[in-house]
Amino acid sequence: MAMKLKLINALFFSLISSLSFFLGSSSVGIHDGLRITNAERRVENKGVSSMSEVILGFSPVEIDHLALLKAAVPGGTKKKITYTSLDVNPKLPDGPNGTKYFSITLLNPLKAGEAVTLEVLYILTESLEPFPSEISQSESQLVYYRDSAVILSPYHVEQQTTFIRTPSTRVESYTNVEPTNRAGLELKYGPYIDQSPHSFSPIIVHFENNNPFVVVKELVREIEISHWGSIQVKEHYMVAHAGARLKGAFSRLDYQSRPSANGVASFKQLLARLPPRVSSVYYRDEIGNISSSHLRLDFKKSELEIEPRYPLFGGWRSTFIIGYRVPLEDFLYESTDGSRRYLNFTFGCPMMETVVNKLTIKVVLPEGSKNPTVVAPLTLEQHLEIKYSYLDVIGRPVVVLTKRNVVPEHISPFEVVYDFNPAFMLAEPLILVSVFFVFFLACIAYLHGDLSIQKYKTS
């Protein structure tokens, strides 16, 4: 083990010495609370040995907020660009100042003198800081964005440019690292030529962002399978407005009469995208139903538009529950021999454009199902639980999947495979039947007993 580690270390150092990193452009789109970075990197192997992986570096602050990291190689013709995704894995050890490394495994080892263009997508959550941190109802929200003008990289970077796209043209201030210029929504840092490895030049951009900072602090989705024909989904949301806190009074009068000038930074509506053919949709919280919701049904999807009980201003929170039922045949498949079942469901938060700090998915399998395994494209924490529902004797196995920092890009199908014997479906009806049978038997016994007493009396 130690031997191998050493080897990797050696390789690593040799790469640094012999490789320079050419970075075409990196653009930063700023979007409610998250920051999506699309970096296009052109890597050229200027060393002598061939190289099979490329290292990416992230500062410790970024690592804490990193929700997603993807890399792909663009290919194909100019008209139709196809992307081939690559494996990205964390790489040890850390670099100087706590820099964390990730390695991208290339499809073919890069020979000396060759170049490859990589596209890296990474999403950071909660990297916009509202400033001022408290605003009144009529003010709009300003945020700080902190980054580095040059990319943090273990390589020698030949040329690099950073574009920052702001949601509105109102930019209060920005750090100037020559050459820097601003046009419309776009702020351009660079190009910077020949940066040494691990160089860092912090920048701060202060701009207006009135997008609602919808953060789902915690989401628990409970997917309960009934082999009698439906899947019942129940989602517990804990939503907060993570933007600048509301300072002073909330005036309903201003909010109602001048909605454009008042409460621009607040939101009062959320949109959830549900599977098609949903039925029995409900929307409630701990103290009862919430009547302000609309459901639009479609062949491809269903959209549920919900309004929390009150508009959410900065720092305000709300919790609610959404529940619905979907037909079983849309999501559950049977193996050819009939013993295994495959549940195909979507991972992620159905609420559009939200960040989920902690997502828990509980798949409640029917009573009597065995050997559940999860096939998911993401790494998830998982464990098993037992839940007792109506007329359960041995309890239902529950597969619990947990993930932190979930963004809309994580929405992807996952699969739960389990063994199920259809005879278990009859257990609950049989219990009911036997209870009623015993009840009627008792009635018959009682009535007959009654009769015999009367007969004795008459005779």
Add this chain to the structure above:
Amino acid sequence: MANKVEAMAGTKPQDPKSSDPSLFDDISSFNFSLKSLKLKTKQQEFLIRVTILCLVYVLAFSTRLFSVLRYESMIHEFDPYFNYRTTLYLTEKGFYEFWNWFDSESWYPLGRIIGGTLYPGLMVTAALIYWGLRFLRFAVHIREVCVLTAPFFASNTTIVAYFFGKEVWDTGAGLVAAAFIAICPGYISRSVAGSYDNEGVAIFALLFTFYLFVKAVNTGSLSWALASAFGYFYMVSAWGGYVFIINLIPLYVLVLLVTGRYSMRLYIAYSCMYVVGMLLAMQIRFVGFQHVQSGEHMAAMGVFFLLQVFYFLNWVKHLLSGTKLFETFLRITVTSAISVGILALGVGSASGYISPWTGRFYSLLDPTYAKDHIPIIASVSEHQPTAWSSFMFDFHILLFLFPAGLYFCFKRLSDGTIFIVMYGLTSMYFAGVMVRLILVATPAVCLISAIAVSATIKNLTSLLRSKSKVHSGSVKGSTSGKASSKASVDQTLPFQRNAAIALLLGAFYLLSRYVIHCTWVTSEAYSSPSIVLAARGAHGNRIIFDDYREAYYWLRQNTPPDAKVMSWWDYGYQITAMGNRTVIVDNNTWNNTHIATVGRAMSSYEDEAYEIMQSLDVDYVLVVFGGVTGYSSDDINKFLWMVRIGGGVFPIIKEPDYLVNGEYRVDKGAAPKMLNCLMYKLCYYRFGELRTEYGKPPGYDRARGVEIGNKDVKLEYLEEAFTTSNWIVRIYKVKPPIIGGEFSNSLSFLPLD
């Protein structure tokens, strides 16, 4: 088995109720198996009775579900929220925690000892149902159990009503009573789904106790008396209305004594029921030693001792042969017994051992008492004297059947009917005193009316039957003597049969009107949760005002967990249950001074109110305002009582300051104190800028139909924290004091120019 049935049916052809044997034979010749299914008359009757009872049981439950269908499965009104909250606590923490619960979330800073100041019967019942269902693997939520507890017990009440009717009259009256009570609006008003209140189970317990006691008196059986003692215990654990039982039963015993109906059965029933019932009742912490110490319970004890003296006298009479000697003995005993009783009562009350009657009890006996002495009781709408219309509304035809039933009862006096008559008459009186006590009168009214209906219809149908029996009897030659005597009466009254038919039709018409009325009242008047308000829009669509829950949920989510909320006491239970925040006063109203302090703060100027709020650590103030929606039971309309209750304790608040020519006004002609008091400011803050109705000036109050008098409300010590979408609930945040002195002090440093 089939043969036996046939044989038995065959051996009793003389049974007038059994079916025609010739017809029976016809069927048997065609189909043997069908004959084997044929039931005996008694079995048929039993089957019909059970079917009717089952239907009534289901009906009683389902008619109370209007509110669930119209709105949702939710807890209604005010007190049920407290009950729900405590039940939740009980199911989560267990019984001992519940029993020893000191609640610091209400009555800040005093707190409230919950376990010792409530009747736990309802919560324990719901928790037991919940645990039972959970044990049977029904994954129900405790809220569903709470919502459906009242309908469930209403259904059980119908069964008790049946047995009670059967006990005092016959099975027919029992069935009619069950049907009546199942849909009687007077009872439904307090037992719809979601109305999770003590009365929901208490009426069941009340009627059950009465039934068991009457049964005990009728049989003289110790076991029934013991059962009634346990019924009484359940009632005591469930509702303060048990005082009615512990006064009615002694009164009944006394009446039986006076009318010379004393019997060993009565002695056994009452002695056992009183002693065991008392011991059991004392186990409820809220009642405790009150049961032997308070004036309300003294009548029962007095009658108990009287009964012992009576028994003793009877025993002595049995031993002594000489009448003369006995009379002397009687005189001495009675005199000494009465004097000892009066002396004990006098010494007890003088020494304070026996507490005097409470204000609530006085206000029951004297309807005008509360108005003069206890404004807090008088301020509750359900404590008002009953209007005639609400009798009609709640009883409908029962109001007319009641006297008729009394007539039948007097005609066939027995221990049972005497009880039901006394129950009916006393509870009718109390129903007249307080609106909410219509509930207590309802079972009696239903039972007595059922006797009237059952007896009348029975008479009428027997007239019809006797006539037809004359015809059939002449053919078959098996006319009974009774029928022939009826037939002879028939000849003297030629239109008797037609009249009977007409009367029967009339009775059925009335009964069907009753059913229609009850259903209408239930769906229109008694099924509103009063948390969610519904109105009809301009296009006939239903508009829902969910402002209460909006505000409570906002409090729950967006205020610090230890925030203290000041509001009028009506909303206290809801704020603690739904908002999960500490309140200053709530619906328990145990401390009049504390409520008066809040009333005083609401009716003072803002700076004076600020000092009071600071002393109570108030963080938020919640007011209910209906000026935008036209919702009339808001705080401005309740303001009269805040002033009155506040003024009752703090003479600094004077009601005339708020009145103009003896009335409360909010428009330009209002009293200056009114226009600047805290409640007015909080309700109308920035309301002057709002246009509520087309064609009316801004600041037009729709609940009172006037333009407000003070449109320029400025708040100095509070700021608007939240107002619901229809402005029904407005919440204000109390600003923290400026450090280094109060506002008034800091203002004095400002240069005056």
